Amino acid sequence: MPADEKQPIPSVWTRPRRRKREQPALSRDQIVAAALELLDTEGIEALSMRRLGTRLNAGATSMYTHVANKDELIELVVDEVHGEIEVPRLDDPAQWRTALARYAHSLRSAILRHPWMASVLGELGVTQLGPNAMRVFEGMLAVTEKAGLPTGEADPAVSGLTAYVIGMSISEAGRLTMLARSGHTEQEWVERLWPAAEEAAREHPQLQEQYAALRGKDPRRIREEKFDYGLQRVLDGLAVRIAP
Structure with a gap:
């Protein structure tokens, strides 16, 4: 050749x-x-x-x-x-937060639908050359630029948001893969874990308080709330850089 x-x-x-x-x-x-x-x-x-x-x-x-x-x-x-990931249009720059949140939730959903992605997403440097990945990144650059980020910050903004979603979703996907292999539902697995977790937290009062607050809650809802909390804090950070 x-x-x-x-x-x-x-x-x-x-x-x-x-x-x-x-x-x-x-x-x-x-x-x-x-x-x-x-x-x-x-x-x-x-x-x-x-x-x-x-x-x-x-x-x-x-x-x-x-x-x-x-x-x-x-x-x-x-x-x-990547072809499953939604890239929202931003017709109104004031709605940038909603648009970025929709992208983040769509990316998370795609990863959780395909938990095996958790083991390969760290090697995405080359696969970002694919047409669907390029479509997603191009679309999100357009959203962040239209939102009003200073010149040159669209790329790191999209990368930072995507890194947060991937980091959280990889952890979730790994857990769901483990559950699938165990044959237990997430609720069953959590109920089996609670006694050991509470015993391990006996000398850690803050953990005891945290576990008590979570006891009996739907583990799927807990995961969703934690993801959304972190997502909103990422968007709070971007809001500081976006001019009114």
Whole structure:
């Protein structure tokens, strides 16, 4: 391969497309859809080119027209999930807070629908080259710029907000994955945990008070309230930088 055709970085988005001598048996969309279903039902550990080929009733080699390896396949699937994320329009700059909150909740929901994302989101530097990820980032830059952030602050504002959502959601997704493997509901797991947690907090009065306030509450509601509290504080920080 000539030097100018080599990949600048290893990624499905930078690899030159192979010349098609004949119509491949499988389309990229079919491969991505099957991989997403496999990941959602069985987790990241279950994904392999051979396993996916079996699921598609095709040999692994038939997929190499579209993806060179498992890493490229994950890039495609992660970008597919980005296609689920809402990018709100900001017609009224005064409603910037509502728009950013909608994006944050949409991103969180996408991660929680696909808990396996928790194990790959730390490697998103390359997958952000995908068309859906680019759409999301472009749209959110437009929202923050229209909101009135000073010049040059739209990029770090979007990155900071996204980092908060990913950080919180990864923790939630990990917990939900653990619960799925245990066979218990979240409420059942919390009830089983309470005696040990309260015993561990016997010498910590502030923790005792906190646990007492949470006892009996819906754990899903607790997670949502904690997420929204942190989100509102992030938006409070951005509000300081937005001119009236």
